[in-house]
Amino acid sequence: MTSVLQQVFGRGGGFRGGIFLPPRRETTAGMPVQSLPPPSFLCVPLQYDDGPPATPCVEVGDRVRGGDRIGRADSPDAVDVHAPLAGRITALVRVDSARRTDIPAMRLEISPDQAEQPPTPLRVPDDWDGPGLDELVQAAEAGGVTDDRASPAGLAALLAETHRRGVRHVIINALPGEPMLTAGAVLLDDHLDAIVRLAGWIGMAVGAEHTWLAVDRADGARLRRCRIAARRVPLGRTRRTRMPAPQETHRAAPVAGATVRLAPLANKYPQHVPVVLAASIVGVETPPGGTTLDVGVLVLEARTMVDLATALAWAGHEPVPMTHRVVTVTGPAVARPGHYRIPVGTRFEDVLRHVGLRQAVRRVVDGGPLTGRALGHLDVVVTKHTSGVLALDRATDRVPEPGPCVRCGWCQDDCPVGLDPQALLDLAERGDVTAATAWHPRACVECGLCSYVCPAQLPLAEGVARLKRAVSCK
Numbered sequence: 281m282t283s284v285l286q287q288v289f290g291r292g293g294g295f296r297g298g299i300f301l302p303p304r305r306e307t308t309a310g311m312p313v314q315s316l317p318p319p320s321f322l323c324v325p326l327q328y329d330d331g332p333p334a335t336p337c338v339e340v341g342d343r344v345r346g347g348d349r350i351g352r353a354d355s356p357d358a359v360d361v362h363a364p365l366a367g368r369i370t371a372l373v374r375v376d377s378a379r380r381t382d383i384p385a386m387r388l389e390i391s392p393d394q395a396e397q398p399p400t401p402l403r404v405p406d407d408w409d410g411p412g413l414d415e416l417v418q419a420a421e422a423g424g425v426t427d428d429r430a431s432p433a434g435l436a437a438l439l440a441e442t443h444r445r446g447v448r449h450v451i452i453n454a455l456p457g458e459p460m461l462t463a464g465a466v467l468l469d470d471h472l473d474a475i476v477r478l479a480g481w482i483g484m485a486v487g488a489e490h491t492w493l494a495v496d497r498a499d500g501a502r503l504r505r506c507r508i509a510a511r512r513v514p515l516g517r518t519r520r521t522r523m524p525a526p527q528e529t530h531r532a533a534p535v536a537g538a539t540v541r542l543a544p545l546a547n548k549y550p551q552h553v554p555v556v557l558a559a560s561i562v563g564v565e566t567p568p569g570g571t572t573l574d575v576g577v578l579v580l581e582a583r584t585m586v587d588l589a590t591a592l593a594w595a596g597h598e599p600v601p602m603t604h605r606v607v608t609v610t611g612p613a614v615a616r617p618g619h620y621r622i623p624v625g626t627r628f629e630d631v632l633r634h635v636g637l638r639q640a641v642r643r644v645v646d647g648g649p650l651t652g653r654a655l656g657h658l659d660v661v662v663t664k665h666t667s668g669v670l671a672l673d674r675a676t677d678r679v680p681e682p683g684p685c686v687r688c689g690w691c692q693d694d695c696p697v698g699l700d701p702q703a704l705l706d707l708a709e710r711g712d713v714t715a716a717t718a719w720h721p722r723a724c725v726e727c728g729l730c731s732y733v734c735p736a737q738l739p740l741a742e743g744v745a746r747l748k749r750a751v752s753c754k
């Protein structure tokens with residue numbers, strides 16, 4: 281529960297709602313990315329979020345190399361799946377991720393001589409003219425690249441959809457999100473040039489008029505580096521802006537979206553959410569249940585630029601599919617907190633074994649303190665969307681003790697999309713999905729802020745999310 285002073289002074293500035301979270305010294309800030317040593321086996325999920333599963337394209341007993349495709353996307357919303365490391369497929373299994381239970385996966389016994397490969401350095405040559413939309417889509421498709429927030433489907437489908445519908449703005453989100461999760465900032469520092477250049481190329485490829493890099497305006501040093509990178513990026517005068525039909529040739533068009541402009545924003549939580557970014561930067565309101573594409577804005581995460589750049593081919597760089605995830609592993613119970621590059625399909629148990637525990641773990645969370653999901657067991661696997669691993673001890677694991685609503689109105693004041701979480705929780709508890717529709721639960725961005733600020737510790741965010749799913753399925 282936040283203090284009264286935080287409640288009073290944490291508001292103001294930027295968009296409607298939201299709060300400035302109390303400043304904290306992050307244990308992992310500025311730490312370099314290290315590779316997690318290969319575990320003895322992986323269970324690589326064939327399905328992400330709400331998308332359909334990929335179809336296995338190797339047999340049990342087959343040997344695979346790191347980067348080989350093992351799951352084929354047979355529908356537009358599925359993504360290709362690749363073996364993160366060399367080994368032998370030993371079974372088709374079912375696993376749990378933090379977001380879904382009982383999903384199909386491939387068990388991959390890792391070859392004993394398999395050493396963890398360091399990530400490919402991303403030095404995009406200055407004289408490279410950059411990819412057109414078709415190359416971006418092909419690289420995203422072949423590399424199984426996904427974006428955390430923009431879509432459960434892969435990035436390839438999202439880029440193609442963006443181009444089909446047309447957008448005026450592309451926003452690349454480089455803001456910190458939840459407290460404690462600092463991997464995004466480290467990736468930004470390590471790959472700033474590649475991120476800014478990819479941002480410009482995507483802006484041009486989808487025909488956007490403006491391309492923005494959203495950064496924390498209070499972080500002067502990082503802001504300066506971003507400004508320098510944006511100025512330094514060499515971009516051509518013309519660029520291909522659409523995917524051609526097979527018989528067509530590419531059309532050169534005047535540069536659009538080529539200049540990446542900085543959007544320095546107050547890091548008020550949850551400024552990093554796409555609909556809030558679109559409102560803050562462009563001043564457009566996304567309709568409840570819609571996406572920012574509905575209002576002509578494509579929002580992507582800065583770390584997606586790194587995955588896409590890695591999956592692209594250029595002189596001296598072989599394309600590498602998305603097989604690992606850079607994750608912040610932290611929390612009071614962790615002996616060696618840091619940023620770890622983890623093969624997708626690694627069990628949380630193996631992650632915790634490597635980082636070591638200095639005291640008994642009370643709870644393990646996938647994600648951050650506001651929106652993370654507590655795990656029921658440690659066989660849950662790391663996916664392409666895992667953003668953090670928090671191991672909490674007895675002292676820091678706050679078990680809510682809900683009391684009666686005191687009608688303070690904080691949940692409603694702070695909700696970034698103007699919902700009334702208390703009324704929605706009431707409806708969720710009564711199971712009144714029909715009446716709930718008029719209260720627009722589908723607009724909820726699942727930021728967790730209502731639960732965070734509630735002095736009565738009511739499970740508001742869970743209730744609204746439940747209602748959102750029920751209304752969406754109606």
Ligand code: SF4
Pocket residue numbers: 694695696697698699701723724725726727728729730731740741744
């Ligand atoms: S979780 Fe949903 S209802 Fe709660 S503050 Fe965030 S957007 Fe509003």
Ligand code: SF4
Pocket residue numbers: 684685686687688689690691692701702733734735736737738740
């Ligand atoms: S649900 Fe919580 S935050 Fe909302 S009005 Fe009641 S006590 Fe206040």
